[in-house]
Amino acid sequence: MTATTAGGFDADTRAARAGDNEYTATVTDRWNALGGTANGGYLLALCLQALRRDMPLPDPLAVSAFFLRPGVPGPARVRTEVARAGRRFATGEARLHQGGKEAVRICATFTDLARAAGRTLVRNAAPLLPPPDACTDLLGGAGMPGVTIAERVEYRFARVPGWWRGEPGGELTAEFWMRFKDGRDADLPALALLVDAAAPVVLDIGETGSSTLQLTVHLRARPAPGWLACRVTTRHIIDGHHEEDFEIWDSGGALVAQARQLAALNGDGTRHRTP
Amino acid sequence: MTATTAGGFDADTRAARAGDNEYTATVTDRWNALGGTANGGYLLALCLQALRRDMPLPDPLAVSAFFLRPGVPGPARVRTEVARAGRRFATGEARLHQGGKEAVRICATFTDLARAAGRTLVRNAAPLLPPPDACTDLLGGAGMPGVTIAERVEYRFARVPGWWRGEPGGELTAEFWMRFKDGRDADLPALALLVDAAAPVVLDIGETGSSTLQLTVHLRARPAPGWLACRVTTRHIIDGHHEEDFEIWDSGGALVAQARQLAALNGDGTRHRTP
Numbered sequence: 001m002t003a004t005t006a007g008g009f010d011a012d013t014r015a016a017r018a019g020d021n022e023y024t025a026t027v028t029d030r031w032n033a034l035g036g037t038a039n040g041g042y043l044l045a046l047c048l049q050a051l052r053r054d055m056p057l058p059d060p061l062a063v064s065a066f067f068l069r070p071g072v073p074g075p076a077r078v079r080t081e082v083a084r085a086g087r088r089f090a091t092g093e094a095r096l097h098q099g100g101k102e103a104v105r106i107c108a109t110f111t112d113l114a115r116a117a118g119r120t121l122v123r124n125a126a127p128l129l130p131p132p133d134a135c136t137d138l139l140g141g142a143g144m145p146g147v148t149i150a151e152r153v154e155y156r157f158a159r160v161p162g163w164w165r166g167e168p169g170g171e172l173t174a175e176f177w178m179r180f181k182d183g184r185d186a187d188l189p190a191l192a193l194l195v196d197a198a199a200p201v202v203l204d205i206g207e208t209g210s211s212t213l214q215l216t217v218h219l220r221a222r223p224a225p226g227w228l229a230c231r232v233t234t235r236h237i238i239d240g241h242h243e244e245d246f247e248i249w250d251s252g253g254a255l256v257a258q259a260r261q262l263a264a265l266n267g268d269g270t271r272h273r274t275p
Numbered sequence: 276m277t278a279t280t281a282g283g284f285d286a287d288t289r290a291a292r293a294g295d296n297e298y299t300a301t302v303t304d305r306w307n308a309l310g311g312t313a314n315g316g317y318l319l320a321l322c323l324q325a326l327r328r329d330m331p332l333p334d335p336l337a338v339s340a341f342f343l344r345p346g347v348p349g350p351a352r353v354r355t356e357v358a359r360a361g362r363r364f365a366t367g368e369a370r371l372h373q374g375g376k377e378a379v380r381i382c383a384t385f386t387d388l389a390r391a392a393g394r395t396l397v398r399n400a401a402p403l404l405p406p407p408d409a410c411t412d413l414l415g416g417a418g419m420p421g422v423t424i425a426e427r428v429e430y431r432f433a434r435v436p437g438w439w440r441g442e443p444g445g446e447l448t449a450e451f452w453m454r455f456k457d458g459r460d461a462d463l464p465a466l467a468l469l470v471d472a473a474a475p476v477v478l479d480i481g482e483t484g485s486s487t488l489q490l491t492v493h494l495r496a497r498p499a500p501g502w503l504a505c506r507v508t509t510r511h512i513i514d515g516h517h518e519e520d521f522e523i524w525d526s527g528g529a530l531v532a533q534a535r536q537l538a539a540l541n542g543d544g545t546r547h548r549t550p
Contacts, residue, residue, distance in 0.1 A: 061516070062489035062537045064339035066366050066382050068359040083377060084343040088539075089488060091341050091380070102358060105366070107341050107382060109488050118515015118540050121480065123447055172398055205396065213364060213384050214337035216491040218537050220513045236530050238495045240393015241336065243533060255511050258518060260535055262337045262493045265393050
Protein backbone atom coordinates (compact mmCIF):
# COMPACT_ATOMS: atom_id res chain seq x y z
CA MET A 1 0.00 0.00 0.00
CA THR A 2 1.44 3.37 -0.92
CA ALA A 3 -1.58 5.61 -0.47
CA THR A 4 -1.02 9.06 0.97
CA THR A 5 -2.52 9.27 4.42
CA ALA A 6 -3.50 12.46 6.25
CA GLY A 7 -0.86 12.78 8.95
CA GLY A 8 1.20 10.29 6.97
CA PHE A 9 4.72 10.52 5.66
CA ASP A 10 3.81 11.84 2.21
CA ALA A 11 1.46 14.56 3.39
CA ASP A 12 3.78 15.67 6.17
CA THR A 13 6.91 15.91 4.03
CA ARG A 14 5.29 17.61 1.04
CA ALA A 15 6.95 20.75 -0.25
CA ALA A 16 5.23 23.27 -2.52
CA ARG A 17 7.31 24.98 -5.16
CA ALA A 18 7.54 28.69 -4.44
CA GLY A 19 10.12 29.63 -7.07
CA ASP A 20 13.32 28.34 -8.59
CA ASN A 21 14.99 26.11 -6.00
CA GLU A 22 12.60 27.41 -3.38
CA TYR A 23 9.87 25.52 -1.54
CA THR A 24 7.41 26.10 1.25
CA ALA A 25 6.51 23.34 3.66
CA THR A 26 4.97 22.79 7.05
CA VAL A 27 6.74 21.15 9.94
CA THR A 28 3.89 19.28 11.60
CA ASP A 29 3.68 18.31 15.27
CA ARG A 30 3.05 14.69 14.26
CA TRP A 31 6.68 13.51 14.23
CA ASN A 32 7.92 14.82 17.55
CA ALA A 33 10.67 12.91 19.31
CA LEU A 34 11.67 12.66 22.97
CA GLY A 35 11.93 16.24 24.17
CA GLY A 36 8.96 17.48 22.16
CA THR A 37 10.79 18.87 19.12
CA ALA A 38 10.48 17.59 15.55
CA ASN A 39 12.40 14.36 14.93
CA GLY A 40 15.63 14.94 13.05
CA GLY A 41 14.96 12.19 10.53
CA TYR A 42 11.60 13.81 9.75
CA LEU A 43 13.25 17.17 9.04
CA LEU A 44 15.89 15.43 6.95
CA ALA A 45 13.19 13.68 4.91
CA LEU A 46 11.35 16.96 4.44
CA CYS A 47 14.52 18.52 2.97
CA LEU A 48 15.15 15.45 0.87
CA GLN A 49 11.66 15.44 -0.64
CA ALA A 50 12.20 19.01 -1.85
CA LEU A 51 15.74 18.41 -3.05
CA ARG A 52 14.92 15.30 -5.07
CA ARG A 53 12.50 17.30 -7.21
CA ASP A 54 15.42 19.34 -8.49
CA MET A 55 17.87 16.48 -8.97
CA PRO A 56 18.34 14.81 -12.37
CA LEU A 57 18.73 11.32 -10.85
CA PRO A 58 16.04 9.55 -8.84
CA ASP A 59 17.67 7.85 -5.86
CA PRO A 60 19.33 9.49 -2.85
CA LEU A 61 22.44 7.38 -2.20
CA ALA A 62 24.40 9.29 0.44
CA VAL A 63 22.80 11.99 2.57
CA SER A 64 24.43 14.03 5.32
CA ALA A 65 22.39 16.28 7.59
CA PHE A 66 23.54 18.87 10.11
CA PHE A 67 21.04 19.94 12.74
CA LEU A 68 21.56 23.57 13.62
CA ARG A 69 18.41 24.42 15.58
CA PRO A 70 15.40 22.43 16.80
CA GLY A 71 12.54 22.16 14.32
CA VAL A 72 9.25 23.54 15.61
CA PRO A 73 5.70 23.01 14.31
CA GLY A 74 4.87 25.65 11.75
CA PRO A 75 5.84 26.99 8.35
CA ALA A 76 9.25 26.38 6.83
CA ARG A 77 11.11 27.30 3.66
CA VAL A 78 13.47 24.92 1.89
CA ARG A 79 16.04 26.27 -0.53
CA THR A 80 17.76 23.78 -2.81
CA GLU A 81 20.89 23.91 -4.95
CA VAL A 82 22.29 21.47 -7.50
CA ALA A 83 26.04 21.42 -6.92
CA ARG A 84 26.93 18.99 -9.70
CA ALA A 85 24.88 16.94 -12.12
CA GLY A 86 26.93 14.11 -13.59
CA ARG A 87 25.91 11.15 -15.66
CA ARG A 88 26.12 8.59 -12.86
CA PHE A 89 26.03 10.77 -9.75
CA ALA A 90 24.51 14.15 -8.91
CA THR A 91 24.97 16.14 -5.72
CA GLY A 92 22.83 18.85 -4.22
CA GLU A 93 22.10 20.70 -1.03
CA ALA A 94 18.95 21.80 0.79
CA ARG A 95 18.54 24.17 3.70
CA LEU A 96 15.43 24.34 5.85
CA HIS A 97 14.67 27.70 7.43
CA GLN A 98 12.05 28.55 10.04
CA GLY A 99 11.41 32.13 11.13
CA GLY A 100 14.32 33.28 9.00
CA LYS A 101 16.77 30.96 10.78
CA GLU A 102 18.35 27.84 9.38
CA ALA A 103 17.38 24.69 11.25
CA VAL A 104 18.73 21.90 9.03
CA ARG A 105 21.22 21.64 6.19
CA ILE A 106 21.53 18.52 4.10
CA CYS A 107 23.86 17.56 1.29
CA ALA A 108 23.07 14.51 -0.82
CA THR A 109 24.44 12.52 -3.73
CA PHE A 110 21.86 10.92 -5.99
CA THR A 111 22.16 8.09 -8.48
CA ASP A 112 19.91 5.68 -10.36
CA LEU A 113 20.10 2.48 -8.33
CA ALA A 114 18.33 0.56 -11.10
CA ARG A 115 21.40 1.18 -13.28
CA ALA A 116 23.97 0.22 -10.60
CA ALA A 117 25.51 -2.94 -11.94
CA GLY A 118 28.62 -3.68 -9.92
CA ARG A 119 29.62 -6.49 -7.62
CA THR A 120 27.68 -7.57 -4.55
CA LEU A 121 29.36 -9.13 -1.49
CA VAL A 122 27.85 -8.83 1.99
CA ARG A 123 29.71 -9.88 5.16
CA ASN A 124 26.89 -9.23 7.58
CA ALA A 125 23.42 -10.64 8.19
CA ALA A 126 19.99 -9.23 8.88
CA PRO A 127 18.85 -9.33 12.53
CA LEU A 128 17.53 -12.75 13.48
CA LEU A 129 14.07 -11.93 14.79
CA PRO A 130 10.87 -13.95 15.29
CA PRO A 131 8.11 -12.90 12.86
CA PRO A 132 6.60 -9.48 13.68
CA ASP A 133 3.35 -11.10 14.88
CA ALA A 134 5.34 -13.12 17.42
CA CYS A 135 7.03 -9.97 18.74
CA THR A 136 5.84 -7.38 21.23
CA ASP A 137 4.32 -4.17 19.90
CA LEU A 138 6.37 -1.83 22.08
CA LEU A 139 3.70 0.79 22.49
CA GLY A 140 0.69 -1.44 21.98
CA GLY A 141 -1.51 1.57 21.46
CA ALA A 142 -0.29 3.12 24.70
CA GLY A 143 1.67 5.99 23.19
CA MET A 144 4.32 8.09 24.85
CA PRO A 145 3.14 11.55 25.91
CA GLY A 146 4.44 14.16 23.47
CA VAL A 147 6.36 11.63 21.40
CA THR A 148 4.00 11.81 18.43
CA ILE A 149 6.37 9.93 16.11
CA ALA A 150 5.44 6.82 18.11
CA GLU A 151 1.88 7.26 16.80
CA ARG A 152 3.15 7.04 13.19
CA VAL A 153 5.75 4.30 13.48
CA GLU A 154 5.26 0.81 14.86
CA TYR A 155 8.02 -1.04 16.72
CA ARG A 156 8.01 -4.79 17.39
CA PHE A 157 10.60 -6.22 19.76
CA ALA A 158 11.49 -9.84 20.50
CA ARG A 159 13.05 -8.65 23.76
CA VAL A 160 11.55 -5.47 25.15
CA PRO A 161 14.41 -3.16 26.18
CA GLY A 162 15.01 -2.75 29.90
CA TRP A 163 14.62 1.04 29.86
CA TRP A 164 11.05 0.62 28.60
CA ARG A 165 10.19 -1.31 31.79
CA GLY A 166 12.01 1.26 33.91
CA GLU A 167 14.96 -1.11 34.38
CA PRO A 168 17.84 0.02 32.14
CA GLY A 169 19.94 -3.08 31.46
CA GLY A 170 23.02 -1.50 29.92
CA GLU A 171 22.34 -2.91 26.44
CA LEU A 172 23.81 -0.65 23.77
CA THR A 173 22.48 -2.76 20.90
CA ALA A 174 18.85 -3.33 19.96
CA GLU A 175 17.16 -5.31 17.19
CA PHE A 176 13.51 -4.90 16.25
CA TRP A 177 10.98 -4.60 13.44
CA MET A 178 9.71 -1.23 12.26
CA ARG A 179 7.12 0.07 9.77
CA PHE A 180 4.80 3.00 9.25
CA LYS A 181 1.61 2.43 11.25
CA ASP A 182 -0.62 3.47 8.35
CA GLY A 183 0.78 0.65 6.22
CA ARG A 184 2.65 2.86 3.76
CA ASP A 185 5.65 0.91 2.55
CA ALA A 186 9.03 2.53 2.92
CA ASP A 187 10.85 4.03 -0.05
CA LEU A 188 14.27 5.67 0.10
CA PRO A 189 13.13 9.03 1.53
CA ALA A 190 11.09 7.17 4.15
CA LEU A 191 14.16 5.13 5.13
CA ALA A 192 16.01 8.41 5.68
CA LEU A 193 13.41 9.24 8.33
CA LEU A 194 13.25 5.75 9.82
CA VAL A 195 16.98 5.50 10.58
CA ASP A 196 16.34 8.19 13.21
CA ALA A 197 12.87 7.09 14.33
CA ALA A 198 13.69 4.77 17.23
CA ALA A 199 14.52 5.73 20.78
CA PRO A 200 18.28 6.01 21.29
CA VAL A 201 19.88 2.92 22.83
CA VAL A 202 21.66 5.13 25.41
CA LEU A 203 18.35 5.16 27.29
CA ASP A 204 19.33 1.66 28.42
CA ILE A 205 22.32 2.99 30.35
CA GLY A 206 20.09 5.40 32.23
CA GLU A 207 20.42 8.42 29.96
CA THR A 208 17.34 10.56 29.41
CA GLY A 209 17.99 11.28 25.74
CA SER A 210 20.43 12.74 23.30
CA SER A 211 20.41 15.35 20.55
CA THR A 212 21.55 14.55 17.03
CA LEU A 213 24.24 16.89 15.74
CA GLN A 214 24.98 15.18 12.43
CA LEU A 215 23.44 12.22 10.62
CA THR A 216 24.75 10.39 7.57
CA VAL A 217 22.47 7.97 5.74
CA HIS A 218 23.63 5.67 2.98
CA LEU A 219 20.67 4.30 1.05
CA ARG A 220 21.94 1.11 -0.46
CA ALA A 221 18.96 -0.45 -2.25
CA ARG A 222 15.30 0.25 -2.92
CA PRO A 223 13.42 -1.61 -0.18
CA ALA A 224 10.95 -4.42 -0.81
CA PRO A 225 7.47 -3.88 0.69
CA GLY A 226 6.77 -5.02 4.23
CA TRP A 227 8.32 -4.93 7.67
CA LEU A 228 11.86 -3.63 8.13
CA ALA A 229 14.37 -5.38 10.40
CA CYS A 230 16.51 -2.89 12.30
CA ARG A 231 19.75 -3.06 14.26
CA VAL A 232 21.01 -0.12 16.26
CA THR A 233 24.29 0.08 18.17
CA THR A 234 26.32 2.60 20.12
CA ARG A 235 29.89 1.62 20.91
CA HIS A 236 31.70 4.82 21.85
CA ILE A 237 30.37 7.38 24.31
CA ILE A 238 33.22 9.81 24.88
CA ASP A 239 32.88 12.93 27.03
CA GLY A 240 29.13 12.97 26.37
CA HIS A 241 29.33 12.58 22.59
CA HIS A 242 28.30 9.27 21.03
CA GLU A 243 27.73 7.72 17.66
CA GLU A 244 24.66 5.62 16.88
CA ASP A 245 24.83 3.15 14.01
CA PHE A 246 21.58 2.08 12.40
CA GLU A 247 21.00 -0.67 9.83
CA ILE A 248 17.70 -1.36 8.08
CA TRP A 249 17.13 -4.66 6.25
CA ASP A 250 14.07 -5.16 4.08
CA SER A 251 11.61 -8.07 4.03
CA GLY A 252 13.70 -9.78 1.34
CA GLY A 253 16.75 -9.80 3.63
CA ALA A 254 18.66 -7.03 1.84
CA LEU A 255 20.48 -4.21 3.60
CA VAL A 256 18.70 -1.10 2.40
CA ALA A 257 19.97 1.65 4.70
CA GLN A 258 23.04 2.17 6.82
CA ALA A 259 23.25 5.28 8.98
CA ARG A 260 25.49 6.80 11.59
CA GLN A 261 24.77 9.82 13.70
CA LEU A 262 26.84 11.81 16.15
CA ALA A 263 24.80 12.96 19.11
CA ALA A 264 25.32 14.72 22.43
CA LEU A 265 23.83 13.28 25.58
CA ASN A 266 21.26 15.52 27.18
CA GLY A 267 21.83 16.63 30.74
CA ASP A 268 24.49 18.79 32.26
CA GLY A 269 27.38 16.46 31.60
CA THR A 270 28.15 16.08 35.29
CA ARG A 271 25.54 13.57 36.42
CA HIS A 272 27.73 10.63 35.49
CA ARG A 273 31.19 9.73 36.44
CA THR A 274 33.46 8.18 33.88
CA PRO A 275 33.49 4.43 34.57
CA MET B 276 57.73 16.95 16.78
CA THR B 277 55.29 19.35 15.19
CA ALA B 278 57.61 21.25 12.89
CA THR B 279 56.26 22.27 9.51
CA THR B 280 58.03 20.29 6.81
CA ALA B 281 58.28 21.19 3.14
CA GLY B 282 56.01 18.70 1.46
CA GLY B 283 54.47 18.03 4.85
CA PHE B 284 50.88 18.18 6.00
CA ASP B 285 50.98 21.77 7.25
CA ALA B 286 52.66 23.25 4.19
CA ASP B 287 50.47 21.31 1.79
CA THR B 288 47.15 22.19 3.42
CA ARG B 289 47.92 25.87 3.99
CA ALA B 290 45.31 28.35 2.78
CA ALA B 291 46.03 32.05 2.27
CA ARG B 292 43.26 34.51 3.04
CA ALA B 293 42.14 36.25 -0.14
CA GLY B 294 39.12 38.09 1.25
CA ASP B 295 36.21 37.54 3.60
CA ASN B 296 35.53 33.80 3.69
CA GLU B 297 37.76 33.32 0.69
CA TYR B 298 41.11 31.52 0.53
CA THR B 299 43.62 30.50 -2.08
CA ALA B 300 45.51 27.25 -1.79
CA THR B 301 47.55 24.84 -3.85
CA VAL B 302 46.63 21.23 -4.40
CA THR B 303 50.06 19.60 -4.48
CA ASP B 304 50.94 16.38 -6.27
CA ARG B 305 52.39 14.99 -3.04
CA TRP B 306 49.22 13.31 -1.73
CA ASN B 307 48.09 11.38 -4.77
CA ALA B 308 46.17 8.16 -4.24
CA LEU B 309 45.74 5.07 -6.40
CA GLY B 310 44.67 6.38 -9.79
CA GLY B 311 46.93 9.42 -9.69
CA THR B 312 44.46 12.03 -8.44
CA ALA B 313 44.66 13.88 -5.13
CA ASN B 314 43.62 11.80 -2.14
CA GLY B 315 40.14 12.68 -0.90
CA GLY B 316 41.21 12.98 2.72
CA TYR B 317 43.90 15.46 1.67
CA LEU B 318 41.35 17.66 -0.12
CA LEU B 319 39.03 17.38 2.88
CA ALA B 320 41.84 18.48 5.21
CA LEU B 321 42.67 21.38 2.91
CA CYS B 322 39.05 22.59 3.13
CA LEU B 323 39.02 22.02 6.88
CA GLN B 324 42.18 24.04 7.48
CA ALA B 325 40.57 27.03 5.74
CA LEU B 326 37.19 26.60 7.43
CA ARG B 327 38.57 26.31 10.96
CA ARG B 328 40.11 29.78 10.64
CA ASP B 329 36.61 31.23 10.38
CA MET B 330 34.97 29.12 13.08
CA PRO B 331 34.57 30.43 16.64
CA LEU B 332 35.31 27.02 18.22
CA PRO B 333 38.59 25.15 17.82
CA ASP B 334 37.82 21.46 17.25
CA PRO B 335 36.16 19.87 14.23
CA LEU B 336 33.82 17.23 15.70
CA ALA B 337 31.75 16.00 12.75
CA VAL B 338 32.82 16.57 9.16
CA SER B 339 31.04 15.41 6.02
CA ALA B 340 32.67 15.73 2.61
CA PHE B 341 31.17 15.21 -0.84
CA PHE B 342 33.60 14.63 -3.69
CA LEU B 343 32.24 16.14 -6.89
CA ARG B 344 35.26 16.09 -9.20
CA PRO B 345 38.82 14.74 -8.92
CA GLY B 346 41.34 17.13 -7.39
CA VAL B 347 44.27 17.93 -9.66
CA PRO B 348 47.65 19.48 -8.83
CA GLY B 349 47.44 23.24 -9.14
CA PRO B 350 45.74 26.28 -7.69
CA ALA B 351 42.46 26.12 -5.82
CA ARG B 352 40.07 28.51 -4.14
CA VAL B 353 38.24 27.69 -0.93
CA ARG B 354 35.13 29.62 0.03
CA THR B 355 33.87 29.27 3.59
CA GLU B 356 30.59 30.08 5.31
CA VAL B 357 29.59 30.03 8.97
CA ALA B 358 26.09 28.57 9.08
CA ARG B 359 25.56 28.85 12.81
CA ALA B 360 27.78 29.87 15.69
CA GLY B 361 26.39 28.60 19.00
CA ARG B 362 27.93 28.52 22.42
CA ARG B 363 28.74 24.80 22.43
CA PHE B 364 28.61 23.94 18.73
CA ALA B 365 29.25 25.86 15.54
CA THR B 366 28.66 24.65 11.98
CA GLY B 367 30.17 25.84 8.74
CA GLU B 368 30.74 24.87 5.15
CA ALA B 369 33.68 25.07 2.76
CA ARG B 370 33.80 24.55 -0.99
CA LEU B 371 36.98 23.91 -2.93
CA HIS B 372 37.01 25.08 -6.55
CA GLN B 373 39.60 24.41 -9.24
CA GLY B 374 39.38 26.04 -12.65
CA GLY B 375 36.03 27.54 -11.70
CA LYS B 376 34.52 24.13 -10.94
CA GLU B 377 33.66 22.77 -7.52
CA ALA B 378 35.66 19.68 -6.59
CA VAL B 379 34.85 19.18 -2.90
CA ARG B 380 32.20 20.43 -0.50
CA ILE B 381 32.48 19.90 3.22
CA CYS B 382 30.16 20.74 6.09
CA ALA B 383 31.48 20.55 9.64
CA THR B 384 30.37 21.07 13.21
CA PHE B 385 33.00 22.38 15.60
CA THR B 386 33.16 22.34 19.38
CA ASP B 387 35.73 22.78 22.13
CA LEU B 388 36.64 19.24 23.12
CA ALA B 389 38.51 20.52 26.18
CA ARG B 390 35.16 21.68 27.56
CA ALA B 391 33.27 18.44 26.76
CA ALA B 392 32.47 17.03 30.16
CA GLY B 393 29.94 14.24 29.70
CA ARG B 394 30.01 10.53 30.31
CA THR B 395 32.51 8.11 28.79
CA LEU B 396 31.70 4.46 28.08
CA VAL B 397 33.46 2.52 25.32
CA ARG B 398 32.35 -0.95 24.19
CA ASN B 399 35.16 -1.55 21.74
CA ALA B 400 38.92 -1.96 21.95
CA ALA B 401 41.91 -0.68 20.06
CA PRO B 402 43.46 -3.09 17.53
CA LEU B 403 45.75 -5.58 19.24
CA LEU B 404 49.00 -5.13 17.34
CA PRO B 405 52.64 -5.91 18.09
CA PRO B 406 54.72 -2.74 18.63
CA PRO B 407 55.35 -0.79 15.40
CA ASP B 408 59.03 -1.82 15.39
CA ALA B 409 57.98 -5.48 15.38
CA CYS B 410 55.67 -4.89 12.40
CA THR B 411 56.42 -4.76 8.68
CA ASP B 412 56.87 -1.35 7.06
CA LEU B 413 54.54 -2.02 4.14
CA LEU B 414 56.46 0.04 1.63
CA GLY B 415 59.87 -0.18 3.26
CA GLY B 416 61.10 2.69 1.16
CA ALA B 417 59.92 0.98 -2.01
CA GLY B 418 57.10 3.35 -2.86
CA MET B 419 54.21 2.77 -5.22
CA PRO B 420 54.56 4.49 -8.59
CA GLY B 421 52.31 7.56 -8.69
CA VAL B 422 50.89 6.98 -5.22
CA THR B 423 52.74 9.88 -3.63
CA ILE B 424 50.71 9.76 -0.41
CA ALA B 425 52.65 6.59 0.39
CA GLU B 426 55.79 8.76 0.52
CA ARG B 427 54.23 10.92 3.28
CA VAL B 428 52.48 8.28 5.39
CA GLU B 429 54.04 5.20 6.95
CA TYR B 430 52.11 1.95 7.37
CA ARG B 431 53.19 -0.89 9.66
CA PHE B 432 51.39 -4.23 9.41
CA ALA B 433 51.58 -7.29 11.66
CA ARG B 434 50.17 -9.33 8.76
CA VAL B 435 50.92 -7.92 5.33
CA PRO B 436 47.69 -7.98 3.30
CA GLY B 437 47.45 -10.58 0.57
CA TRP B 438 46.82 -8.06 -2.23
CA TRP B 439 50.20 -6.46 -1.48
CA ARG B 440 51.91 -9.76 -2.32
CA GLY B 441 49.73 -10.17 -5.41
CA GLU B 442 47.60 -12.81 -3.67
CA PRO B 443 44.28 -11.23 -2.64
CA GLY B 444 43.02 -13.24 0.33
CA GLY B 445 39.46 -11.95 0.58
CA GLU B 446 40.07 -10.11 3.87
CA LEU B 447 37.74 -7.14 4.20
CA THR B 448 39.24 -6.02 7.53
CA ALA B 449 42.75 -4.73 8.14
CA GLU B 450 44.56 -3.51 11.26
CA PHE B 451 47.82 -1.61 11.16
CA TRP B 452 49.84 1.31 12.53
CA MET B 453 50.01 4.62 10.73
CA ARG B 454 51.84 7.96 11.14
CA PHE B 455 53.24 10.80 9.07
CA LYS B 456 56.67 9.83 7.76
CA ASP B 457 58.17 13.20 8.69
CA GLY B 458 57.35 12.59 12.34
CA ARG B 459 54.68 15.29 12.62
CA ASP B 460 52.18 14.15 15.23
CA ALA B 461 48.55 14.02 14.18
CA ASP B 462 46.06 16.63 15.30
CA LEU B 463 42.38 16.65 14.42
CA PRO B 464 42.74 18.04 10.86
CA ALA B 465 45.48 15.49 10.21
CA LEU B 466 43.21 12.66 11.41
CA ALA B 467 40.64 13.85 8.87
CA LEU B 468 43.23 13.13 6.18
CA LEU B 469 44.49 9.89 7.69
CA VAL B 470 41.07 8.18 7.80
CA ASP B 471 41.28 8.13 4.00
CA ALA B 472 45.03 7.55 3.63
CA ALA B 473 45.21 3.74 3.47
CA ALA B 474 44.59 1.54 0.46
CA PRO B 475 40.96 0.35 0.36
CA VAL B 476 40.44 -3.15 1.77
CA VAL B 477 38.46 -4.10 -1.36
CA LEU B 478 41.86 -4.57 -3.04
CA ASP B 479 41.98 -7.86 -1.14
CA ILE B 480 39.00 -9.23 -3.06
CA GLY B 481 40.71 -8.49 -6.36
CA GLU B 482 39.32 -5.03 -7.00
CA THR B 483 41.63 -2.45 -8.54
CA GLY B 484 40.38 0.50 -6.53
CA SER B 485 37.36 2.55 -5.65
CA SER B 486 36.35 6.21 -5.68
CA THR B 487 35.06 7.97 -2.60
CA LEU B 488 31.71 9.68 -3.10
CA GLN B 489 31.06 10.80 0.44
CA LEU B 490 33.10 10.66 3.65
CA THR B 491 31.98 11.40 7.19
CA VAL B 492 34.59 11.81 9.92
CA HIS B 493 33.76 12.06 13.60
CA LEU B 494 36.73 13.39 15.54
CA ARG B 495 36.18 12.15 19.05
CA ALA B 496 39.23 13.26 21.02
CA ARG B 497 42.48 15.17 20.54
CA PRO B 498 45.08 12.48 19.82
CA ALA B 499 48.12 11.83 22.00
CA PRO B 500 51.49 12.00 20.19
CA GLY B 501 52.87 8.88 18.54
CA TRP B 502 51.78 6.03 16.36
CA LEU B 503 48.10 5.56 15.50
CA ALA B 504 46.44 2.14 15.55
CA CYS B 505 43.95 1.77 12.70
CA ARG B 506 41.14 -0.65 11.91
CA VAL B 507 39.39 -0.58 8.55
CA THR B 508 36.43 -2.71 7.51
CA THR B 509 34.05 -3.08 4.59
CA ARG B 510 30.97 -5.22 5.19
CA HIS B 511 28.50 -4.37 2.45
CA ILE B 512 29.39 -4.21 -1.23
CA ILE B 513 26.08 -3.82 -3.04
CA ASP B 514 25.84 -3.33 -6.81
CA GLY B 515 29.33 -1.84 -6.85
CA HIS B 516 28.81 0.61 -3.97
CA HIS B 517 30.48 -0.07 -0.65
CA GLU B 518 31.05 1.56 2.70
CA GLU B 519 34.44 1.63 4.39
CA ASP B 520 34.60 2.12 8.15
CA PHE B 521 37.80 3.47 9.63
CA GLU B 522 38.78 3.77 13.28
CA ILE B 523 41.91 5.49 14.58
CA TRP B 524 43.11 4.89 18.14
CA ASP B 525 45.92 6.96 19.62
CA SER B 526 49.03 5.83 21.49
CA GLY B 527 47.16 6.16 24.78
CA GLY B 528 44.53 3.66 23.63
CA ALA B 529 41.75 6.21 23.03
CA LEU B 530 39.48 6.22 20.00
CA VAL B 531 40.21 9.54 18.34
CA ALA B 532 38.53 9.26 14.93
CA GLN B 533 35.70 7.21 13.48
CA ALA B 534 34.95 7.55 9.79
CA ARG B 535 32.70 6.01 7.19
CA GLN B 536 32.84 6.56 3.49
CA LEU B 537 30.63 5.49 0.62
CA ALA B 538 32.62 4.59 -2.45
CA ALA B 539 32.04 3.14 -5.91
CA LEU B 540 34.25 0.33 -7.18
CA ASN B 541 36.29 1.26 -10.19
CA GLY B 542 35.86 -0.77 -13.34
CA ASP B 543 32.92 -1.20 -15.61
CA GLY B 544 30.74 -3.02 -13.13
CA THR B 545 30.56 -6.15 -15.27
CA ARG B 546 33.88 -7.81 -14.54
CA HIS B 547 32.53 -9.59 -11.50
CA ARG B 548 29.62 -11.85 -11.06
CA THR B 549 27.60 -11.56 -7.90
CA PRO B 550 28.72 -14.40 -5.66
